[in-house]
Amino acid sequence: MPTAVSLFTGCGGSDAGLLDAGFDIVMANDILPYARDTYLRNLPNTDYVLSSIADIKSFPKVDLLAGCYPCQGFSQGGLRDPVKKINYLYREFDRALRLIKPKAFIVENVSGMIRNDFRHLLNNQLIRFRTAGYRVKWDVLDARHYGVPQERSRLFFVGIRSDLDVCFDFPTPCYETEGATQGLPRCPTIRDAIGDLPLWPDEEEYDRQEFHWYYLSRNRYRGWEDQSRTIVATGRHAPLHPISPKLIRLGTDEWKFENDGPARRLSYREAARLQGFQRDMVFPDTYGTQMRYRVVGNAVPPPVFAAVAKAIPNIW
Ligand SMILES: C[S@@+](CC[C@H](N)C(=O)[O-])C[C@H]1O[C@@H](n2cnc3c(N)ncnc32)[C@H](O)[C@@H]1O
The missing domain is CATH 3.90.120.10 (DNA Methylase, subunit A, domain 2)
Known part of the structure; x- marks a missing residue:
């Protein structure tokens, strides 16, 4: 079974997808107590470290690193402030990537990052991940194409370690939406x-x-x-x-x-x-209604993360 470390784990949307794709999640991390509590009630077998990522100095060696750093700075509903400190947590992901050197990584973030005013941040991430030794591809995926009954477009980066000499292609749509993908099953409603x-x-x-x-x-x-x-x-x-x-x-x-x-x-x-x-x-x-909305709304839809993880060739 391939192994994974999950960062910016939240209540476990990304991780539910990884489990579905056959990964053993060796370690997860987030700073938000209610995210940890919810995760462990639903996915109890993971070692979930509650702390700021900045305080974690070492990580287990695994095959895959997954991370969905926060997006308030870039999101449509957020502040759209390109100098906000939270926009730079990708540097912590990059630090973990260089320490672990997994065979592959997956990052999810809001599609606002491809806007012109954030493009320098997107490019900086690509440069960092490539100089860390990865072939990186990115794309914006529509959750409806993977069977999620929701209009949700998100940016994904997938990197495969260059020495493995393997190409990655994003998964093609599996569900029909608005006639654009005819012949496929209808997206659930x-x-x-x-x-x-x-x-x-x-x-x-x-x-x-x-x-x-x-x-x-x-x-x-x-x-x-x-x-x-x-x-x-x-x-x-x-x-x-x-x-x-x-x-x-x-x-x-x-x-x-x-x-x-x-x-x-x-x-x-x-x-x-x-x-x-x-x-x-x-x-x-523990905690009230608003915190529940928060961890759910922050999450990656598990079927989308599973589809991306399953699209990585068998390099494990
Ligand atoms: C987009 S959400 C992640 C969603 C999660 N991957 C999921 O699918 O449920 C970003 C997460 O980063 C966490 N976070 C923010 N700052 C952090 C920090 N300094 N260290 C660790 N986690 C942090 C937030 O609490 C939030 O849960």
Whole structure:
């Protein structure tokens, strides 16, 4: 069984994908206690180190290094500040890469990094990973193409150690979306993912703040037969549940409900399903609703990470 170290592990979206792809995760790390708690309730067999990555001085030797460093600085919903310190945690990943020297690595991040104002950071990562001795490819993947019922585009880097003389190709789409990939199975819908859950869950399971002007500055609605809008890390910005009335566009950045019927945001449990987590994912009682939204929204959809890991040729 090939072995892996996971960094910026969160509650384990990337790692659920690695386990599905047949990896033994020897070590995981994150700084957020609730992410660790959730991970270990669902994936109890990993040595999960709770600390800042900067405090870890040595790592086990493994075949694969996986890491999804934070993205607040680049993300559409974030500050988009190219000088933010959190944008530079890729240097810690690079440090681990040079210490471990795995056969391959996988990095996931937000697609905002390919924007012009962040391009220098993307290029710097490529230069670092290449000078560390890896052939690196990157691409932006649409989660719907791998069976995740959600509009979610994310940037992936995959590197294979140059001495192995092996090429990597990103996985081709496995599911059809909007007719672009005809002949493939239909991507699952919101109904497929959450149709069996109560229409009105316990009130602690979803964010009940008012629908403020910023919330209504874009269309947060998708119907039962659609894929969800992007699941984000804040409950306040969670997409609407399909039992809510549709939103009608009034003008630039201005939407309103088409009627006064009851409306609500997706719950954190529904959000987890729409991210492709196991259907019976357990959320420990420590911390409240917002923290649950946070770890779920930060995660990589497991089916996407699994598809990327499985696409690496058998170099193990
Ligand atoms: C994009 S999320 C990772 C998601 C995770 N891979 C998953 O699939 O669930 C980035 C993670 O980096 C963690 N993080 C931020 N700063 C950190 C640091 N200095 N050391 C370790 N982890 C850190 C955050 O707590 C967050 O869980």
